[in-house]
Amino acid sequence: MLGFQGVKKRSKLPTVLIIGMGDTGVLVAAHLRRNCQVVAVTTRPVLLSGQELGKRLTDLAYWKKSYLTPLDAFRKLDDVECIHGKVIAVNTEEQVASVECNDKSTRSVCWDYLVIASGISNGFWRTARVESVEDVEFDLERQTSTIMSAKRVAVIGGGPSGTSVAFNVASRFPDKDVTLFFSGEEVLPGYHPKTRAYHMNRLGEAGVIVKPGHRAVNSTDEVRTALKGGTVAFSSGQPDYSGDLLIWATGAVHPNTAFLPPDMLDEAGFIKTDTTMTVVGYSNVFAIGDAAATDPLRSSARNWAYRIVCRNINALIQGKFPAHRFQPPGSRWGSVLGLQSNGLTLHQQNGRRHRLPVWFVQLILWPWIVTRGIYGGIRKDTSRHQVSNGLNNDG
Ligand SMILES: Cc1cc2nc3c(=O)[nH]c(=O)nc-3n(C[C@H](O)[C@H](O)[C@H](O)COP(=O)(O)OP(=O)(O)OC[C@H]3O[C@@H](n4cnc5c(N)ncnc54)[C@H](O)[C@@H]3O)c2cc1C
Structure with missing residues (x-):
């Protein structure tokens, strides 16, 4: 068990169990703390x-400052x-979850x-593995050095991840030969046409x-997650x-x-979730993030749905109806390429874009809007991180 120092037991309060402490689990946990006891299971x-x-693979030091945060720093x-x-x-009948802890x-x-x-699990970079901080750091370093040592790099897939990786590798390492293969005519399906054209x-x-119209022959999970050299074939006929x-x-x-009851899931294994973020058929179970089938783009992570989940759980705790509803936008939005030397370009659903200057991102957006405003403060004191990264095995 990862026991944070200073955890107070408030057993009279209802318990909310959060499964998964990624981007959305952390936000829900951070905004639920006042009227319930929150327990979270984290890999x-x-x-x-x-x-x-893309930034993670090409500028790890920068990426870690913003996107790798010890949970006890929040x-x-x-x-x-x-x-x-x-x-x-x-x-769900007994309202109990079985947890396999890191010590088995x-x-x-x-x-x-x-x-x-x-x-979700996706490629080499998103997994459900139970890992220590050292495991995570080791993998990040290994992935970065794999990129550094390659000369001829192919990125297969034109979604936000593929686009971001191809752009960042090519712009950070101009001596590398970077090719991006994708099946459509333009990258970023699901984004506004202007956003797609801009990224092309x-x-x-x-x-x-850039190689549009190249549909890669599907590979095994093992090959797709390996991050190594090889040959890719195309069912669209190219060599x-x-x-x-x-x-x-x-x-x-x-x-x-x-690990969930099958009736919670749709045919593809995503969680059937209604507009109140409640799992269909389960009034006290909520789903959020990339696993939740809230809308065709499964966009609840980036569209502030943690607020809906927290408000609706609060309502239930107070004996009220969960009336807050998630209204997903029709197109994807946000940053694709990450912070560049000319700023951070944010794309709106209507295809408009805004570029935030580097000084604004570093002095205002990140420390004030994200760190304080969204997360409610993140400690910089690394000694504290090292203590709790040591994991108390007090079960
Ligand atoms: C504020 C915000 C802004 C965003 N902006 C952008 C943007 O500009 N551009 C963009 O491309 N994307 C953006 N995103 C989206 C983001 O890339 C993903 O959609 C987001 O990471 C998905 O979060 P998640 O919590 O669903 O999944 P994850 O962050 O992957 O977290 C899931 C966690 O659950 C763990 N887990 C899995 N199985 C179990 C289990 N059985 N028990 C316990 N834990 C388990 C996993 O290991 C993982 O740690 C944004 C997201 C947020 C929150």
Whole structure:
């Protein structure tokens, strides 16, 4: 068990169990703390964000400052009990979850309300593995050095991850030969046409060799997650391509939901979730993030749905109806390429874009809006992080 110092037991309050402490689980946990006891199961003692894959692979020091945060550094998680491990079964009748802890012991956790934020597994960069901080750091370093040592790099897949990786590798390392293969005519399906066209131009300017209309022959999970060299074949008829690094970002995602009752899931394994973020058929179970089938783009992570989950759980606790509703936008929005030397470009649903200057991102957006405003404060004191990264095995 990862026991944060200063956890206060407030047993008279209802217990909310959060499964998964990624981007959305942390936000829900941080905003629920006042009127309930929050217990969270986390595969890692750190928030390893799914955001900005391109920056993660090409500028790890910068990326870690923003996207790799020890859970006990979040001030708003001080009252949250975090268990290091993974949920392996959920019994909705008994309202209990079975957890396999990082030391392989198992324990049961009772809940009054359940929030499922277990995300998806995708390629080499998003997994449901139970890991230590050292494991996470080792993988991040290894992935970065794999990129550094490759000369001929192929990125397969034109979604936000593939686009971000191809752009960042080509612009950070102009000596590398970077090719981006994707099946459509333009990158970023699901984004506004203007956003798609903008990124086609940016990729070209960065020196990426752009290959539309290339549908890669599906590979095994093992190959897609390996991050190594090889040959890719195309069912669309073009010749094979061999490179000394293939980065598969074809969106072959697997929801991390195998531990849930099958009736909670749709045919693809995502969680059937209504507009109140409640799991269909379960009035005290909520789902959020990439595993939650809230809308066709499953966009609840980036569209502030943690507020809806928290408000509706608060309403239930107060005996009220969960009346707040998630209204997803029709198109994807946000940053794709991450912070560049000319600023951070944010794309709106209507295709407009705004560029935030570097000084604004570094002096205002990150420290004030994100760190304080959204997360409620993050400690910089690393000695504290090292203490709790040591994991108390007090079960
Ligand atoms: C504020 C915000 C802004 C964003 N902006 C952008 C943007 O500009 N551009 C962009 O591309 N994306 C953006 N995103 C989206 C983001 O890339 C993903 O959608 C987001 O990471 C998904 O979060 P998640 O919590 O569903 O999954 P994850 O962050 O992957 O978290 C899931 C966690 O659950 C764990 N888990 C899995 N199974 C279990 C289990 N059985 N038991 C316990 N734990 C388990 C996993 O290991 C993982 O740690 C944004 C997200 C947020 C929150």
